[in-house]
Amino acid sequence: MRWSLRSLLYCCMAAVLLALFIWHQFFRYADPSPINGRLPNHVRPLHYDVQLTLLPDAEDFSGVATIELQLDQRIDALYLHAQALRFNRIESSDDLQNWHPASAVEESEDGLTRIQLSRSLAPGTAHVRLSYQGRYTANQEGLWRQQINGDWYVFNQFNTIFARRAIPGFDEPGIRARIDLSVTAPTWHHVVSTTSLLETSVLGNGRKRVHFVRTPPISLHQLNISVGPFDIVAGPILKPNEFRRQNLPIRAVTVKGQGARSQFALAHIGPMVEAAENYFGMPFPFEKLDVLAVPHATEGVLEHPGAINLRDRLMLFDQHNLATSQRFFLSYFTHGLLHHWVGNLVAMEWWNDVWIYEGVVEWLTYRLLHERYPALGFDIERQQNKQQAIQIDLNEVRRLQPGVIDSSKEIHASYSAQATLKSASLIHMLERFIREDRFQSGFRAFFARHAYDLAGTEELYHAVTDSVAHPLLASEFDRFINEPGVPLIHFERQCQNNRLSLILRQKILPTAQTTQTAWTIPVCARFHDQQNALQCQVINQSEQLWQTAQPCEAVVLPNADGAGYYRWSLATDEWQRLITGSAHYSSVEALEMAENLAQSYRQQQLPSEPFWRLAARLSSQSAAVVTESFIDEAQFALYRLSRDAKATRQQLRERFAGAAQPWTPTIREWMALDLRLPLLREQLLQTMQKPKAFADRSLNSDPVRVAVWLETQPEQVDSVLNHLCRENQGDIRNDLVQAIGNIRRPEVHARMIDKLSHPCLSSNEQWRLLNDWLQHPPTQFATFSYLRNHFPAIRERQPTFRIADLPPMLAQFCDADIWAQAKTFLLEHTADIVGHLDAILSAEQQTQKCIEMKAAFTERALSSQQP
Ligand SMILES: [Zn+2]
Structure with missing residues (x-):
C-alpha cells in the first residue's frame, strides 16, 4: 500500500513537471520574461533616437524615443524600462514604413514595462517608437529642475536606475547602444549633453531644436541632459600628445553669473586628463570634456562621458578655505574623470x-x-x-x-x-x-x-x-573580499641570536575569534634603531614567527605607511616604546598609531591612564590631524560616562592643552562647542560683536564662530536663515548650514529644529542638518523625534540612497530604550529603506556594542575611581 501510493505520487509529479515543461517551452518562445530582475537578451537595442522637449519653466516634459532593436526570435511582446511616464502613442515597425499600434503595461514599481505588440515582429531588426510625457521629479531621480536667481534649469540624475523616468529603454549598465539626442528648448537657453552640438534649428515660438553628435555605445544612464541659461567658459585646449591625436576642448558650465568662479577648475582639468592618459597609456576616450557645476546636486559627482556633473560648491569657490576647496574639487573631479576609462570606456x-x-x-x-x-x-x-x-x-x-x-x-x-x-x-x-x-x-x-x-x-x-608575484597572496587574497571583517594582528617581540623576532597572532574582528584557517595578509613593518628600515612579509598562520633582519632593540611600527588593511595591537610597554621613543614618523604613520591606540583602549586591552597619557603625547608631537583620532573617545567620556560634565570638560581640556597647532576645523569645532574652551569662545564672540558683523563674509564663513554666536544669541536664527535664502553661492551656503548643524545646546537647538522644513533649505541642506544633529548626543533625541513626526514630508524630498542611510544614523544613541523606539520607526518604513534588514541588524549590533562598552567602562571607573 505504501509503495503503490508513493508510485502514484511520483507519477502525478512527473505529469505536472511535463506539463510545466511544455507550458514553459511554449510560452518562453512567445513571451520570455525578465529573469532575476534582468531583461532577457533576445531583444537588444542597437540605436536610440531620442527627441525631448524640455522647457524648464513647465512642470512636465515630453519625448519621442525610437529604438532600433535586434531580435533573435519572433516576438509579440517585449520588456523594457519606463517609469512614471504617460504614453500618448506606441508603435512598432519592421520596415520603418508601416507602423502598428502597441500598448504598455508597467508591471513593477521600478518601471519594468511590458510592450504588447498588435502584430508580431520577426527575427532581425525592427523598431519601436514611443511618444510620452513625464514630470520633473522632486528628489532628483530622473530629470529634475530648479530655480536659481529667478531662472529655471533642468538637470538629470540617471544613476543608478532613473534613466527610465526620462527615456523608455533598456536601462541596464551592460546594455549599450548609440544615441542620437535632440532637445527642444527655449532659444536663449544652452543645452549640454554627452557629445558636442551638431546643429541648431530655430522653431519659432521662442524655441529651438538642438541636435547632438551621435554618441559612442553607452548605457542610457550615462547620458547627460542639461538645459538653462548657463555661463559657458572655454578652458585651454588640450594639445595632442603621445597618446591622443586630436585636440581636446575643455569647458566649464555653470549657472548664470558664476562662470568666473571656475578658474581653479579650468586650470587643473587639463593636467589631470594628461596624468590619467599617462597612467593608462591611452587617450581620453571621448571627443570633448565639459564639467558642469550643479547647485544642490544630491550626488557629488556624476561621470557622464564627456560631461561630468559636480555639485557646485566642489567646483566654484573663492579664496577662503582654499586648500580644502581645492582638495574637494580635485578629488571629486578626478574620480569622475577616471570613470571615463573605468566604467565608460x-x-x-x-x-x-x-x-x-x-x-x-x-x-x-x-x-x-x-x-x-x-x-x-x-x-x-x-x-x-x-x-x-x-x-x-x-x-x-x-x-x-x-x-x-x-x-x-x-x-x-x-x-x-x-x-x-x-x-x-x-x-x-x-x-x-x-x-x-x-x-x-x-x-x-x-x-x-x-x-x-x-x-x-x-x-x-x-x-x-x-600582477602580484607572490602566488599565495594572489590566490588567497579574495578572503578580504568574500568574508566580512578585518584582521587584527597582535605583535609580540622576542630576541633570538641578537636579532629581533616577532610573534604575530591573527584574529578576525569584529568577533575577534581566531579563524579556523588564517587569512593571508601582506604585512609591512617599519623598524627604528639607528636606521629606518622597512621589511615586508606575507603571513598566513594564526600564530607565526617572523625572524626579522633587525637588531633586538629596534622599535616596531607594525603597519608601515599605514598601507595595510588590518588592525594591530601591542603590549602596553611596547606602545610606550613606540610613542615616546625618538623616532620620527610621517603624519600618515602617526595617524595609523593613533587609530590603533584608540582601538586598543576601546577593546579594553589598554588601561585608561596609559591611553590618555600616550594619546596626549602623540597629539602634541604629531600633525593636528592626529588629535582627531581621539575625539570619539573624548566624546564618549563626556557624553556617555561622565556624571559631572563640567569636571570632565576641564579634565579633557587639560589633557589636550598641548595638541599641535594649527588645529584642523574638526578640532576647533570640538574645542569650541563640546569642550567649550572659554578663551576660544571669547575670541570668536568678540569678533562677532561689531555692528553688522554677521553680514561680513569673512566672519560668517566660519561655521564654528557662527555656531558659538548662535548659541549665545538664539534669536539670530531667523537672520541666518534670511541670509541663506538670499545666498546663491554654494560654498557660502555650505558654511552657513554647517554653522547651524554645529549647534549643541539643546535649548538653542529646540528653536532651530522646526526650520528643517524651511523652503530655503535644499534637500541636501536638510539632510546635512539631520545628520549633524543626530551625530551629537545633546541634539540627538529631539532630532529623532522631529524625523519621526515629519517623515513623509522628508521622504518626498530625499533620494532613495539617502533614506537607506537612516539605520546607521539612528545607531548612535547608546541607549536601549531609545534604540527600541528607533527600531520601531525603521521597521515601519522598511519599504523606503534599501537593504533594510541587514542595515537595521547592523545598527542594532552597533547600539548594543556601545551599551556594553558604556557598562564596562562605568564598572571599571567605579572600581578604580577613574573617569
Ligand atoms: Zn564612482
Whole structure:
C-alpha cells in the first residue's frame, strides 16, 4: 500500500513537471520574461533616437524615443524600462514604413514595462517608437529642475536606475547602444549633453531644436541632459600628445553669473586628463570634456562621458578655505574623470561589479593626486578613508563582494561608502606590497583588451591580482573580499641570536575569534634603531614567527605607511616604546598609531591612564590631524560616562592643552562647542560683536564662530536663515548650514529644529542638518523625534540612497530604550529603506556594542575611581 501510493505520487509529479515543461517551452518562445530582475537578451537595442522637449519653466516634459532593436526570435511582446511616464502613442515597425499600434503595461514599481505588440515582429531588426510625457521629479531621480536667481534649469540624475523616468529603454549598465539626442528648448537657453552640438534649428515660438553628435555605445544612464541659461567658459585646449591625436576642448558650465568662479577648475582639468592618459597609456576616450557645476546636486559627482556633473560648491569657490576647496574639487573631479576609462570606456556588466569599479577609480584618484599635489594632504585623506572603511567593517557584518543582485533595492545598495573605500584600500595594500610598474602594466593590458566592451568583476579582479608575484597572496587574497571583517594582528617581540623576532597572532574582528584557517595578509613593518628600515612579509598562520633582519632593540611600527588593511595591537610597554621613543614618523604613520591606540583602549586591552597619557603625547608631537583620532573617545567620556560634565570638560581640556597647532576645523569645532574652551569662545564672540558683523563674509564663513554666536544669541536664527535664502553661492551656503548643524545646546537647538522644513533649505541642506544633529548626543533625541513626526514630508524630498542611510544614523544613541523606539520607526518604513534588514541588524549590533562598552567602562571607573 505504501509503495503503490508513493508510485502514484511520483507519477502525478512527473505529469505536472511535463506539463510545466511544455507550458514553459511554449510560452518562453512567445513571451520570455525578465529573469532575476534582468531583461532577457533576445531583444537588444542597437540605436536610440531620442527627441525631448524640455522647457524648464513647465512642470512636465515630453519625448519621442525610437529604438532600433535586434531580435533573435519572433516576438509579440517585449520588456523594457519606463517609469512614471504617460504614453500618448506606441508603435512598432519592421520596415520603418508601416507602423502598428502597441500598448504598455508597467508591471513593477521600478518601471519594468511590458510592450504588447498588435502584430508580431520577426527575427532581425525592427523598431519601436514611443511618444510620452513625464514630470520633473522632486528628489532628483530622473530629470529634475530648479530655480536659481529667478531662472529655471533642468538637470538629470540617471544613476543608478532613473534613466527610465526620462527615456523608455533598456536601462541596464551592460546594455549599450548609440544615441542620437535632440532637445527642444527655449532659444536663449544652452543645452549640454554627452557629445558636442551638431546643429541648431530655430522653431519659432521662442524655441529651438538642438541636435547632438551621435554618441559612442553607452548605457542610457550615462547620458547627460542639461538645459538653462548657463555661463559657458572655454578652458585651454588640450594639445595632442603621445597618446591622443586630436585636440581636446575643455569647458566649464555653470549657472548664470558664476562662470568666473571656475578658474581653479579650468586650470587643473587639463593636467589631470594628461596624468590619467599617462597612467593608462591611452587617450581620453571621448571627443570633448565639459564639467558642469550643479547647485544642490544630491550626488557629488556624476561621470557622464564627456560631461561630468559636480555639485557646485566642489567646483566654484573663492579664496577662503582654499586648500580644502581645492582638495574637494580635485578629488571629486578626478574620480569622475577616471570613470571615463573605468566604467565608460570599459563598462560593467551588472551591479555586482560596482564595488571593484568604484574601488579602482578611488584608489587611482588618490594615487595620481598624491603624486601631483604632494602638499595638499591626499595621503592623509586616503589614510582617513581606510580607517573609515575599517570602522564600517567593525560595525556591520557584510562581505565586500555582493551576492546576487536581482531587485532594485539591491541595485541601490550596491553603491556604498564601503564598496568604494574598502576596495580602494585593498588595492592600495596590494600595490604597496609589489612593484608599482608591474601593477600599472597589468592595468594597461586590461584596458587595451576590453576597450569599448564590457568586463565583469572576474576580469578586473584578475587585472589587479595577476600582477602580484607572490602566488599565495594572489590566490588567497579574495578572503578580504568574500568574508566580512578585518584582521587584527597582535605583535609580540622576542630576541633570538641578537636579532629581533616577532610573534604575530591573527584574529578576525569584529568577533575577534581566531579563524579556523588564517587569512593571508601582506604585512609591512617599519623598524627604528639607528636606521629606518622597512621589511615586508606575507603571513598566513594564526600564530607565526617572523625572524626579522633587525637588531633586538629596534622599535616596531607594525603597519608601515599605514598601507595595510588590518588592525594591530601591542603590549602596553611596547606602545610606550613606540610613542615616546625618538623616532620620527610621517603624519600618515602617526595617524595609523593613533587609530590603533584608540582601538586598543576601546577593546579594553589598554588601561585608561596609559591611553590618555600616550594619546596626549602623540597629539602634541604629531600633525593636528592626529588629535582627531581621539575625539570619539573624548566624546564618549563626556557624553556617555561622565556624571559631572563640567569636571570632565576641564579634565579633557587639560589633557589636550598641548595638541599641535594649527588645529584642523574638526578640532576647533570640538574645542569650541563640546569642550567649550572659554578663551576660544571669547575670541570668536568678540569678533562677532561689531555692528553688522554677521553680514561680513569673512566672519560668517566660519561655521564654528557662527555656531558659538548662535548659541549665545538664539534669536539670530531667523537672520541666518534670511541670509541663506538670499545666498546663491554654494560654498557660502555650505558654511552657513554647517554653522547651524554645529549647534549643541539643546535649548538653542529646540528653536532651530522646526526650520528643517524651511523652503530655503535644499534637500541636501536638510539632510546635512539631520545628520549633524543626530551625530551629537545633546541634539540627538529631539532630532529623532522631529524625523519621526515629519517623515513623509522628508521622504518626498530625499533620494532613495539617502533614506537607506537612516539605520546607521539612528545607531548612535547608546541607549536601549531609545534604540527600541528607533527600531520601531525603521521597521515601519522598511519599504523606503534599501537593504533594510541587514542595515537595521547592523545598527542594532552597533547600539548594543556601545551599551556594553558604556557598562564596562562605568564598572571599571567605579572600581578604580577613574573617569
Ligand atoms: Zn564612482
